[in-house]
Amino acid sequence: MEDTVYQIFLAGGWLMWPLLICSIIVVAISIERFITLKADRIAPSGLLTRVWQQLRDRELAGESLRELRDTSPLGYILAAGISNSGHGREIMKDSIEEAAAQVVHELERFLTLLSTIANMAPLIGLLGTVLGMIQVFADIMLFGTGNAADLAGGISQALITTAAGLTIAIPAMISHRYFERHVESLVVQLEGQATKLVDAMHSDLFRQS
Template sequence: MFEIIRQGGWLMIPIVASSILSIAIIAERYWALRQNAVQPKETLPQVWGWIKNNQLDGNKLKQLKQSSAFGQILSSGLTASKHGREAMKDAIIESGTHVSHELERFLSLLGTIVMVTPLLGLLGTVIGMIDVFGELMIGGAGNPAPLAGGIQQALITTAAGLTVAIPAMIFHRALQRKVDNLLISMEQASTKLVDAIHTEKDD
């Protein structure tokens, strides 16, 4: 493995670094985007219990906001509850926008890795072919060893760039889909709470 990296030339350094960084981002995001961490199942029943027992106050809202991304969305909606149903929904949507940025943290960097690593591989290909033609101009085609070395460098960097970019693209799309699903789930649960609160008030 190290011999292949060495043969690929100096461009293998940013490609390998991009590989390590993409693995770190993927692992961190999958850990951070666990369903129970983002939208704990017990949050909604707990909030509804506070409302039913008239225990919802500033301290409870602060505790809710700090508990999870879902808690942050709910606390924004509950804070605006005195202004009516539409105000609650607007607050939930606005808070959801802020939460989405947090959930998508590092995904733009992963997307950049997806785009850059094939270009680094292509650059390695160009440099390798330049070396090949340079050797041809100097020594002709009589000695195939330098020519093979340049072609090998070109192929190694191209393969390495694609090897990093393809899995990174797959995980980037999977993580983006995971974020979208979490946001939809939290929005639907928040809307149910809004409807339940105002149905209770209407009754």
């Protein structure tokens, strides 16, 4: 079985190598994003409640605030807002939005590359097929069509890169769409948590406490 796969790979020509590299990148990115984008790592459950309690107890300042900033992306956003909460609601919101923009940029890391591979892999496969067909027709011009088996074999080899390109592109596209929607869901959670903090810190109850 392994020998057969290897022979098919070699039959596809030199363009199978960049396709192989693309497939490795897709797998690596998918694994890395799956681990990195777990909800509990981005927006830990109960973090906002703990932060609010520390604020009420006047315990969130200095080192505690730096620790919050380093705990998670949500902690980074909340810490940015808290650091500027004394300058008014709008300044606090602006600080949160700036921090959120950085977080979203990190959440979307590698997704553009994943999309690029999904679009590029079929084109590489098609190029390999075109080059293979050119070679087949060149052989026909030189040797004629007397041997149908060799002709069919040459055409099948020319189509290998297209099949390989599609085999890579389809999972890459699925993976990109999945992580894109997952990031959107995480962003909604982060925005919701940050909005609750802003509303709570600028409520009459908090100001009077």
